Every structure is written in C-alpha cells, then in structure tokens.
Amino acid sequence: MSSERVHIFGIRHHGPGSARSLERALEALQPDCLLIEGPPDAEEVLALAVHAEMEPPVALLVYVPDEPRRAAFYPFAGFSPEWRAIRYGLQQGVPTRFMDLPQWHQLAGEAENEGEPSEETSGKSGDEETAVVGGDAADNSPSAAEPIFRRDPLGLLAEAAGFSDGERWWDYLIESRRGNCTEVFTAVREAMTALRDDAPAMDDLRELRREAYMRKTLRAALKEGFERIAVVCGAWHAPALDPARLPPAAHDSSVLAGLKKVKTAAAWSPWTYDRLASGSGYGAGVVSPAWYELLWSDEQDVAVHWLTRVAQVMRSSDLDASPAHVIEAVRLAESLAAMRERPLPGLEELDEAALSVLCNGQQGPMALVRRRLIIGDRLGAIPAEAPMAPLQRDLLALQKRLRLPATSEIKKYDLDLRKPNDLARSCLLHRLNLLDVPWGDSDRGGRGGKGTFHEYWQVQWAPELAVKLIEASRYGNTIEAAATARVKQACDDAATLAELTELLAHALLAELPLAVKSLVAAIQRRASVASDVPQLMAALPALARTMRYGNVRQTDATLVGDVIRGVVERICIGLPSACHSLNDDAAGDLFTLTIEVGAALDILSDEGMLAAWYDSQRSITEQSGVHPLLRGRAVRTLHDAGRLEADQLHRVLALELSPAVARTAAAAWIEGFLRSSGLVLIHDLTLWNAVNAWVASLSGEAFTEVLPLLRRTFATFETAERRQMGERVKRGGPSTAAGGAVEPAASGFNYERAAQVLPLLAKLLGREAPP
Template structure:
C-alpha cells in the first residue's frame, strides 16, 4: 500500500499536463483531491458533455444563501484534469478537505461575535492550494513574524527567489507552465516543501483542522484496501499527507465541530473571474494565455500573434501579414536573448506592441482584455441541481432566445412586438430582484416611447443572487411580485414607493401594481413633507408615457398625480420660506422634479397653475435668493415673462437694499440650467454687469466662489459665447452679432430678404404677416 502525493498549484496548464501524465504512469486505484466533500454528489456531472469549463462548484447555506464559497475549475486546472482522468480510467475520486458544513459554521459563529461579513463570500475559495497564487517576496524591512506569515501563504516564492527571479509569475510560467520535461517535478516540489515545513506548524487552528481532515480521509481509503492512493493537494500541505500516522490526534482535533446544513451545485464561471484584477484570490494573471498554452500543442508564438493581429483588424487597426511575421521573429529573438526555450507572454507582448501596435500602448489594453483574460463563459448541464427560480429563468432564457454571455451585448427592443416586450419584462423583473443582467440605455435616433436599448452582460455572481431571491417565489413573476409587495409593506417614503411602482409597471406585474397604488394613495394622504410629494411626481409622469404600449391603466395613475400636484402647489410657497443654503439647494431639485412632470404630461391647466406659483415665489422677498432666481429661470425657459416683467424681477433681486449674498444666490439660481436661452437675455446681462460693477473689492472677492460656481456647470462652448457676449455688452445692438473673427456684423438684411420667403414656404407659414 503506497501513498503518492502530488503537490500542485491551482490553474496552471503545465502543472495540469504534468499531473495527468503522472497519473497515467502511476495508474492509481483511487484519487483523493483537496476539495469540499459536501460537493461529492456533484462529481458525476463532470462526465456530461454539456459541462464546459470554466465552471465552479458553489456551496452555500440554504438558510443564508449569502454565506457561500466558490471552487472554480477550468480545463487547465490540475484538479479538473485529475477528475477527468478518474472518470476515463473508471477510478473513484473523492474530495478530502474539511467540509464546508464545518467551515461555514465556524464563520457563522465568528460573525455572531464580530458582526463581520463572511470571508470569501465574494469568490474566495479554500480550494486554492497555497491560499494565494499572488507571488511576492519577503521584504527586507519586514519583521520575522511578517516574513513567516508571507512564507506560509506563498511558499513557492522562495523557489523563485532561489532561482534569482523577482517576478515570481514569470518564474512560474518559465519553469513550470512552459517546461517540456517534467520528470521528477512533483518529487522536487515535495522535497522543497518538506524542507520549508520543518519546525513550522500549521498557521492556525483552521488549517490544522483542514490537514487533519485530509489525513483522516486518506486513512479511510487505506482501511478500504486501496493499494495505490494518489493525493492531489496544495504544495504546502503535501509533506504532512505523505504519512498520515495514527489518527488519535486528528480525531480529537475534529471531534465535536459544529456543522450547518449546506447545498451544492455547479454554476458557469468566467475567465475574468479567474484573473487577478477581478479580486478573486486564487486567480491567475492571464487565464486566456494559459488556455492558449493548454490547447495549442505547437507553434505557440505564431498562433498567439496571429490571433492578436486578427483581433486588431476586427477593431479597425492595421495588422498586416508581414507585420505578423516580424512580430513572431522578434518574440523568438527576445526569448533566445533571455535564454528561454520558447517565447512567453512577456516576449509576445513586447513584440506585439513594438511591431503590430507601432509602439503604442493603448491597443495593448484590448489585447489584455480580449486575449490575455478573455470573455469565455462556461456552461453547466440542465439537470444540475438548482433552485426552482433558476429553472424558471433558464426556461425563459431559452424561450425568449436570450442566451447569457460574459460579453457586452447590445439589445434593441421594439415593445410593440410580443416577444421583444416579453424580453423587456424579464429584464425589468430581474433588475427589481437585484440581478442587473441588462442596463437600460438612452434611446437615440428613434421616435416614440416603444423603443428600449439594453446593454447585456451576465455575471457569475447572479447565480448566487438567484438562490437568495428564491425565498420570494419559484418563478420570476411570483418572486418579483412578492418582493415588491414586501417592499411596499415596509412603508417607505412616497418617492421610493413611486419608483417601485414605475418598476412594477415596466415589469408588467398587475398584482404588485394594484398593491403599490393602494400604498401610494394611503401614503399621499398622510404625507406632510412637500418635497416628498414633489419628488414622487416624475416616476408617475413617466409611467403615463408607457400606457399605450404596456396597456397601463392611466386612469388609475392620473388622479394620484393630480392630488400630489395640487398639494405640492399649496405647500410649496410655505416650504420655501426660511431655508438655509443647503435646504435651498435641495428645494431646487424638488422644483425641477415638478417641472419634469409637467413637461412629460404637457397639460395646459397644470402648466398655468404651476407658472402662477413660480411667479409668486419669484416675487417674494422672504424666500432664499437661490430659489427665487431658479423660479425666475423656469419662467424664462417657458417664455412666461415679457420684457417688462423680466426687468422688474431683476431690479427686485439686485436692488441695493438686497443683501449681497442673497443677490449672488439669485444669480446662481437664474443661471442654473441650459445656457443658450440665457444668452439672449440682454437686459439680464446688463443688470448683472451693473450690479457687479458696483460691488466693493472685498465684497466681490468674497462672492467670487459663488459666481464661479454659477458658471461652472455650463459647457465650454456656452462659456465661450458668454465671454464674447460680455466683451461686446456695451456695443450698439446692431454690432453685437459678429462673425467668428469678431469683425463687423454678419447679418445682411438684403441677403435675408432673399432667404426668408423660401424658409417660410418650407415651414408652412405666410411670409410678411
């Protein structure tokens, strides 16, 4: 009876290739792999042809789905190749790590004491053999304790240091992933790790429990009579698994450990989640490059650089065949200069940037994203255990032909079409459940309210969110309805309720819509905060625009809008009194919300009452200057003021008796918005010029930040036009309209008389009336 321990590193084509060759040579009669025993029932799915890596084992607590861990695999993961070998050789394979039922129970207990989130819930996994694939050297300034911790977390870094490398990923790629002769590789790893672990116990009790669990599982295989036992584990654990020894100490260490109920399943994974920059601790720097090394048996440089040239051409960048040849030659020359057997990723990148990108580093971001990392999304069989909500989503995706993809995809929907409207329903419902598969984009170059543009990208985190959302129901429709009803029952503020109603209407959930309308009516009758009433209007007004396509009952919504609008008009003047600067700025937002609602609905009676209220506020001396100025601006934009009324409001706001700070606030308020209309208000500019000229130097200096802020929101072209206007403000009116050079008028009456009749005919009006 012999035990063969293979110390590996996660996600490496060279390591995976060496492990498979070693297993073929050894022909073990059982494989023991560092991994979660809780997922043992998931292993048979590996043989299903529909299982296409990258995929991940997801283990979670059904009662608390947010507490979960992922174990990702791809084609070149050594553990994956070991499992594939076991299936092809008809050899039993078992996971032997400490069960996640125990590990999650320990974390749950710590959370109860410390109230900290679960470590690893965002993709951390204990399947990483060295606890971290990020190789870093112990620094000279570190303490002994810090160096010991770093040594433990990354023991392979010492091998890189001994070989004279400072870039440890480069050392690993050259020595392991590109190595052709792997004879004695695992024996060397075991020998090196054995030396490193002399007089170094496990890092903590948790690691001791994990290693004890692995030894206990090895003993079980020994008692069952297996003769050639192959153990695949992290390199750091290898020395303590070669000889399990007596089980008394391990049994005592594992006795009485608390467990919780867990469930497991397979989920699709992506290359981006395998990369360092995704934040996943057991990742690799370039999963796309490692996949290339795994799948391409010869001519790596030619195939990789050709692929890069094809990608550049696809994005309208020049990359000729001659340049490809030169780039391949350069990468091979660089590898020869560096005494390498073949070019690596660094050599390829240098050659591609120098030759194909002509020294420009910008296209290398494209190479990094599309090739080094890639956008591959794995697939899992349909019969993999999943919650009912997941099954319903998969059926909808197949029926609506919306295939999940890790790539960014554009989707244009015409809501008049039944199938496309159903797609919109699904995307809106998922968004309400916290699954933003699609992000809605502004509609351009299309008329009507029946168009929607979406940008789709499926993320692996959504699989866990679906499990969490299953508590609301077993179908997308029932789950979204239950979620909205629960959110409405928690009595949020009125603006939040109207946003929920807008989401329910876009998702077409009639039961939730009815419940939300009741809650909004109830809340509207008792809400005393005028700003809440005003902020609730835009979502309701936007809803009315979809009534023709989504068959919304506008008669149910318009009475609510009328009630909110009337109460807003009554309470607004009083709510604007006695405001400080911060409150005044907030009131501007609420006033704009009412203005947005009026413009959407375009009801003449509402606009008349609204303008009357704005005029009342603009003429009041007891209201903050910022609010008065903005009300004046809204009236100007609607052309609701004649020249005399505008002049009267300006004189009132900028009179010498008005405090300087309030006058400056009024200026900021009236300038808040688009700058084009303001450019044509000559009397306003003259009044501003006169008011500013009369300020004392100290007062002007104190008010300068306010004035700068007032003009800062305009676009650069608008500010340039304002500067030109101020420059010629005191010129005669006939000379203010100048050409680009500022030399003389550009308006010629004789020429205009030739153009105006034709222009009138085009516009369908009579000329000269």
C-alpha cells in the first residue's frame, strides 16, 4: 500500500493546537478524500455542519429509534480538530467520510444497557484516546501492577520534561503552542509508534474492531483511486493506520466477523462546555473548554485576556477586583512561567496567579471562577431544519412562544399563575416532568410560601434531555398529547390508590383534562371497593391538593369532589376499628396518616366532612383497645378544634395519666397528644400542671422506665420551646391566681416596665392610651 497517498494526522480530541496545525496541514495538502474518526451512521446529517445557524458546541447523536436510550453522543467544540476537518472538507467539496466502527454495530451489543447514553469523542474515545492525554479514572480502573504506559502512555515523557502528568505535557507541547507547525503530526505518530511497540498486545476486542474497521475504510478509499487521502484520527490510532504497518485485509475481516447490527438514526443536538469538561466524567474531555476557546481565538496576550475575564466574573458577584489586581496577577503568571522555563503562561500559572492575587488565597472566590469561567457556560445551537422528532419541534416552538429559552445556565423563575404566560410555562414544565424530561425542578426553585398563586422553578438544560425527548416521542407528537398518553399508561400500571391520587395531582398541575378524566374514573372504581383504611387515608392528601390547585388554575376540579366525599366517609367509618390491636410500628404509621388527613381536611374546609372527622376522633377516644398514641392524637384533634370543654380535657388528662395506667401507655398517650406541639404545653396551664403532677408522682425507677419515651416526645419540640420549659421548671413551675391567671411574681414578668411602653405603643396604633 502506497504511503505517499495516505497522510495521517494524529490529533487530541478537542485540542485547539491540534486543530490549528491540522487546518494548515490540510490547506497545504489539498486532499481529494478526507477520512475522519467518527460514526458512519451520521454521514447523512454531516452536511449541516456548515450551516450558518450551526453554533458549536454541538454533538452528533446516534441512537436506536425503537430504543432511544441505546444512544451515543459525539461532541464537537469550535476548536475540535475533527470539527475543523469536517468543515474544511464540506466547504472545499472534498469527499468527507467517517471511518470509525459504526454505531449500528456497537449499539447492537448494548441491548441490555439501562444507563444513560454514552458520550463519545468524535469517534468513540476509548481509553487509548484518553490515555494520550494522561488517562481518566472515570473510564479506566487499572490495577497498580498494570504497566504505566497502558495507564498513562505519555506519563514518562511528561515526567522527563518536568510536568506532573501527560495531560499538562501534551497541552504545553501541542495545544498551547502559538505556531502552526505541521511537522508535529510526524513527531506525534513516531512517539505513538514507539509507545505501542513497547506496549503489550491489545486484548480489547472493541478497540481491535474499531481499528480494523478504520483500516477497512482506508482500503476502500485507496481502491477508489484517491491520490491524497487525509486521515484524521486520535493520536493513539495513528500507528495502526500507517500503510507500512497494515495487517492483511483477511486479518481485519476475521476481527470484524460475526458483528451484530441494528437500525440506527442520527441527529444533531446542542452541547455544553460543562459536558465537554473532563470533570463531567467524559473520557476525552478537557480541563478548561473556555481556556481552549481563548487559545483558539488566536488572541494576543492571552494572559491579560484571561485574567481580565476572571476579574469580570468576580465583579459580577460583588467581589473586589481592580485593574491593579489584574496587572499584578499577569506579572505573577508570567514570572511563574519564566521560572518553569515555559515561553508563555499556561492555565496552571494563570490559576495560581488568580488565586494568589485576585482571590487573596481564598478558595471560595476561586471556586466561583472555576465554575463560571474555567468550565464556561456556553450552549450550542443547531439549525431549525435539522432532523428532529416531532416532539422536539413542538418543544422548540413552545420555548420560543413562551419566551423560555433552553440554556446551560441555572435560571430561577417566579411564576404568577394568574398570568396566562406564566401559567402556560408552569404547565409545560409539569408536562415535561411527567414525560421524565426534568428540565425544571420546582422543589429547588427558591423561596417557598403558602400562597397558591406562585410557583418557583429552577431550570437548566442538559444535553441528555434530547435523548429523553426522543424516547418520549413514542407517546405522541406534541408535549400535551405525549404527556396525556404517558399519564394514562401510568394510570393503568398504578398498584395503589395513593399512586392514582398523586398522579391526579400532577396531571391537574399539567392541565391535562383527558388524563384527569381517566384518573378520576379509575379512582372512583378503586375507592368504591377499597376496604383498607390506611390506603384510603394515604390517598386523601393528594386529592385535597387537587381541589386546591384546581381552583387556583381555573380548572374544573369539582369532578373529584364526589370522590373526596366518598373517601372521607369511608375513612371516618372505618378508622375507629382500624385503631384497635396495633403494635407500636403500625400505630406510628397510622398516627402519621391521621395528621396528614387532618391537614387535608383543613385545606378543604368542608364543614360536613370536618364534623364527620371529629365524630370519628371522639369515637376513638371513647373506645378501649385503641393504641394510646392514637387516642392521645384524637384528644389533641378535638382540643384544637374546640370540641372539648376545659373540664372534659381535665378529666381525660386525669384518667390517662392516673397511677392506675401503665407508665409506658401514659408516655405513649403524651407523645400522641404533644408531639411537635411544645407551645401547647407552654401556654396551656391546665395541661402543664397535669403533666407536671404526673411526672412528679413517678418513683425513680418508674421515671427511668418512661424517660426514653418522654425524651422522644420532647425531642420534637423546638429548641426555644424546650428552653422555656426548662426555665419554668427551674422556677418551680407556675402558680395560678384566681381564675387561673398567672401571678406576676411567679411569671417573672415586670408589669411596671411594661406599662411604660404602652403609651408609645398606643400612639403607634392610633388607639387611646390605657389608664
């Protein structure tokens, strides 16, 4: 095979120095065929790379249409050598082809893969490509006994040159160089050849197949008669494609024999610098995409430009960063580079200078710089006519209409549901969550509140959401239709009534009337035959939220009213019996459900349902055999609702805390009555005195027995509440005057000093001063 016809350019994926040298080399060579390490599956969409609206970083997405989770990304930045080669070939009209092992073979072996889509280099960066720049622990887990040239093939060269690892050495030698030396590719190929000759034979079948397919593609191009074939591949693969070292074609055919095949599709997807960084776990990632972008821009005085950006980031966060700081930081970076015998400051020197001068040695501001500048927050864009699923097009149109752009930055929105546009935004985000496309998160959206007219969202677009959208396309061609179909499927699959009611709440938030109708019918059928009281109680809170948000969103939620009334009726009838003969764990579960049901009924504010609920609680207090924890909660419910007179409460307390009652049962009753309610105990003197008298009556042995239970109850009180109780006990407890009022001396309250404030307070309130 003629070596004069084949010109191999071994590059580092996403390297600006490699890209600059490659462009000059291609311009000098003027090839008549261009072979690039990449997926042949995507050649049909390759022409879009030169579209005016294509803005890197972008990625080629190759996936199995029937199972979109089986997918692979091939990211490109503006400074990626493969991206520059693709654009050169298309602009010059040169036949441009991908030559890596097609994903229709690679994905065929991943039928059982349930993980996230893999992130490829421009042609699957395996551990070899990663190893060219120092290896990556996210992709490899080499044993300590494994030869160093397999873990980090450039590590020895880097150590000899005074660098800490192969990544920094490669960056200094190749990527940060200011010249456009094309001879570097010859040197790289010779270095890789020497390393591979000393390395043990490769036993990775996937990598062997990849290189065999690359050689197969190269042979096909030579057979077509091309005279100047440019091959752009990862530096590690360069020796394997050298015409002087190629094995027989039969050898490669035997390696490729038996490969399975699946149907694949390809599309372009926006990408982010965050996912291009090595910190994201991407095997072929770079330390700082933003730094490489600056190097690619060919700006002079890159140190000045970079540190000026650092200062801008700090100022935007109200941190001090003056021009004098920038000047001093530049001087320090240049001095560090000179001490290390480097012609120009690199990212390591600039990072140290920024930390020392601009951040005053503090890691907090430096973390901000690293997050916002070193990685960068750029999100690419693809042309509107690029191939995409109908669901993706619908989302794109909705984002434009609702002025809700997809960005890689974290954005927070305070949506006022009384405004049509904000309401539509909320519905879109809820529908996407139902489709398992979590673009927005309302739980982390910011401050909360009791108002029902506001929702707080935190949104951030991630590249893998494109795959989730494609996967969701099987439910429908629009977001609304797909979400409706997804909810109906979940309705059919729901195992419990609580799951159905929770799903109904989400469907109502997403304004899916057809899905709501199906869910209501399913809930009615399930509730009409349900005899499990805890299951009915677990279902009620979601139904109450449904009614609440139905009113806020101007959605007719009254159709669930009959369901709620039926569920509440069944709960109130069956709860007293369900409270009998329970162990502590079962009673604790039912206690939690009781609190949730009470809160749900408070939301509904229906007098008829509340009356039935209170009757049910009174029945619990009057029956024997009920767990004392639940009986204590029932008394508390009636007490809070004003359904117990003072003398009735006193009799109940005296009965439940009498010496005749087992100490553990009395402690459980107190827990049920007082859990998370320290203020009740502080301000209700009747209750305080009753509890105090009961505790004082215990012997030392009995007190030791009930102390763990009492501590469990009092641990639910706020710190300030416990402090007030401690101060009251220290004073010996409150005494009561006539009528139950606390005497001034006992309360420690200074009425004379308080009286001095009253005239001013009355003036502020516009009231007549008290005598």
